[in-house]
Amino acid sequence: MIINLLRQLQRAILSFLERQSLDGLTGHQLRAMGVMNRLREEKGFILQRDVEERLCINRSSVCSILNAIEEKGYIERRSSERDARANVISFTPKAEALNKNAIRQVTEAEKLLTEGMTEAQKKQFAEFILLAKENIEGRRETEKSV
Numbered sequence: 001m002i003i004n005l006l007r008q009l010q011r012a013i014l015s016f017l018e019r020q021s022l023d024g025l026t027g028h029q030l031r032a033m034g035v036m037n038r039l040r041e042e043k044g045f046i047l048q049r050d051v052e053e054r055l056c057i058n059r060s061s062v063c064s065i066l067n068a069i070e071e072k073g074y075i076e077r078r079s080s081e082r083d084a085r086a087n088v089i090s091f092t093p094k095a096e097a098l099n100k101n102a103i104r105q106v107t108e109a110e111k112l113l114t115e116g117m118t119e120a121q122k123k124q125f126a127e128f129i130l131l132a133k134e135n136i137e138g139r140r141e142t143e144k145s146v
Helices: 002-020 026-043 048-055 059-071 093-113 119-145
Strands: 075-079 087-091
Touching: 002 026, 002 093, 026 048, 026 059, 026 087, 026 093, 048 059, 048 087, 059 075, 087 093
Parallel strands: none
Antiparallel strands: 075 087
16 A cells, blocks of 8 residues: 555656656656766766666666657766776756756655645654665665575
């Protein structure tokens, strides 16, 4: 039941973002752009394998998403100078403009998501989501080591 509700919520959020989208980016493409933006802020660079890890989807799906984003002129990919097997992703000026608007759209989605909640409820909601994520990730790590 909870998994189904989470999927419905994810679809609703992606649908909202698609309706707000510029240049016809899909919800998944916008999510990937957000992940790449965070990676750049955290690390100063973006590697395709980090995007794959953060999105928690397989390599071929990430490639499809990144190919579409690249075709629309938002990113460029090149081989890493350190490791030719790694793809480094950089934003184009077109992406920089989109990122500013995307931040506003995500903020609006968060407002809608938590509408009617008190600050305490918002905090508790975020804590529940984080705990569930940590539970699943902990289990995944345990399964890998077995």
